[in-house]
Amino acid sequence: MSGSFRRAPDFERRSDMIEATLDCIADLGIEATTVRAVAARAGISNGLIRHHFESKSNLIMAAYRHTIELMIRPALDVVALPDIPPHERMVKFVTACLGGSVAEPRLLSVWATFISHVRLSPRLAQEHRDGYLTFRRATEQIIDEILTADGRRLPTGELERLGIVVNALIDGLWLEGCLMEDFDEDRLIDLCLRAIESLLDIKLPDIAEIGT
Amino acid sequence: MSGSFRRAPDFERRSDMIEATLDCIADLGIEATTVRAVAARAGISNGLIRHHFESKSNLIMAAYRHTIELMIRPALDVVALPDIPPHERMVKFVTACLGGSVAEPRLLSVWATFISHVRLSPRLAQEHRDGYLTFRRATEQIIDEILTADGRRLPTGELERLGIVVNALIDGLWLEGCLMEDFDEDRLIDLCLRAIESLLDIKLPDIAEIGT
DNA sequence: CGACAAACTGTACAGTTGAATAATTATTAT
DNA sequence: ATAATAATTATTCAACTGTACAGTTTGTCG
Known part of the structure; x- marks a missing residue:
């Protein structure tokens, strides 16, 4: 048998x-x-x-770690790209955050499930915190590169502020994009880039001008 | 017994x-x-x-409707306030979205739980969609009032674009604020208002200048 | 080949689940 | 008061839960 x-x-x-x-x-x-x-x-x-x-909870925790990896890996890869103009890096960064497999509703469901348990498990909370801070520092780093290249200097604390805001914008758009399937992915990315231009008072290259 | x-x-x-x-x-x-x-x-x-x-699922669905109400009611009340300068309305709107009971981590846990089930239940999806669109239209309305008061006119589609972006910003900051408890509520609101100033190219009054 | 470690299966167990229902109780109308 | 109504309790049931474990199969090493 x-x-x-x-x-x-x-x-x-x-x-x-x-x-x-x-x-x-x-x-x-x-x-x-x-x-x-x-x-x-x-x-x-x-x-x-x-x-x-x-135990089952070990499996769930391993699944969560894998989810975080799935979500931030594309963006972190962009940060690690060598020899790339900072403005172009930002475009690729946003594209990595809002496009491809990251933007699939499936992933949102899984993410939301874990987020709903952050309050219940200190382990989960720590895991989330690490991922979030890594992500924010990456954002700050790109912003800093851009402003430095443009010959601008920020008052103390301003970089952190911009990092938080740009991060929130990306998160919010990611949410909306995943939940409302009729949102075009490219439009969402364009929307995000134009908003970042306003927030940082910079000019970003068109997506078309950039290779893969 | x-x-x-x-x-x-x-x-x-x-x-x-x-x-x-x-x-x-x-x-x-x-x-x-x-x-x-x-x-x-x-x-x-x-x-x-x-x-x-x-059935149990009826209870859960009722609980979700109640949650949506809890989340958007404070903001919608601000929209309904009569005779209030548009710039001031925006400040109150953001305060209602990011402060008070709406900003409690408890609510985020519940929200995330329901969001994780949107894909599974058409009923839930519709309920979410209604709430989201109501919210976005409210945002658009306030933006429109502000720009009109400033004597500006937007090209077609620009209002929708700004609505989506401002909405995403608020959502993202709400998320971060709920998840990272060390974020000061007032700082988060100030952050959001300054970002909206950049996005819309407007000047908003200080929170201090506004009564409750 | 043959044997040995461990990856793997299938089942058993005590506890929990949503649901159904019979019995009980508080309230209202008369 | 008392009967009628329906809110509420307490118990039961089959199905399912995570876990434990005894037994089976597989690949590897001598």
Whole structure:
């Protein structure tokens, strides 16, 4: 009666389970994301989950870490690009934040699920805080580069202020874009860039002028 | 063995249950928000919930409608204020969006829980969409009043664009403010107002200059 | 080959879930 | 007072939950 199975490398199995977990959260909601539902979606038996993750909550936490990674990785990659004009970097940064896989409603569902639990789990709260601050510092860094290139200097505290504001703008537009599917992705990015031009009093290059 | 009880008016009982539901969602998470947990928090027996709400999902939906109301009511009240200078209205509007009970982390937890389910329930999605559009139109209206008072006219589509952007800014700052408790509420409001000044190229009155 | 470690399955268990229902109680109308 | 009404409780039920664990299968190393 016992079907045959395949022994997968540890990392691969864990990845599969994490993916299946995110699938369940997005498609069924966290309240229906049971060990059995995840196992079924990953094509494994339920017992295997506790073999790789000591408990269900460990699996959920691992899934959250993976989600943060999915969300900020594209943007952080832009920050790490070497030898690129600062204004152009900002355009790519915004594009990475509001476009591609980051902008999918699926991801928003998962993100919202975790955000709703930040108050309940100190571990989750810390994980979120780290991600948020990393992101904000990245934003500040790009802003600083741009203003320096333009030969401008900011009063103390102004850079932080602009970082917070630009960050909020990006977050807000990301939310709206994910929730209202009729928003065109390119339009959203253009909207964001023009707003940033106003906020920082700068001129950014057109998206068309920039290569991939 | 049966304890004595009080017969409450229908509306009062329903309100109690809805409040208890929001308490549970915020303090325990939606996955632990069971009929029994809600009943215990409302100080009633579990059977009573199905007597007032036909099913658990009806209760949850009612709780969501109440949450939307909690979130946008203060801001909509500002929009409805008669005989108030447009610039001042904007200041009050932002204050209503980012301050008071709206800015409490509890509310964010509940909001995030519902947002995470928008993809799963067309009813929920419609409810959200209505609330969002109402909110954005309110924002647009105030912006329009301000620019008109300043004797400026916008090209077609620009008002919508500014509405989306200002809305996103408010949403993003609300998020950050709720999640990072060390953000001072007044500072957040000031930050938002200064950003709106840049975005709309206007001058807003100081908060100090305005009465309650 | 053969044996050994561990990845993997399937089932069992105690506790919990939403829902249904019978029994009880407070309130209102008469 | 008393009967009628419906709000409320308490219990029951089948289905499901996370976890534990005994047993099966697989790949690897000598």
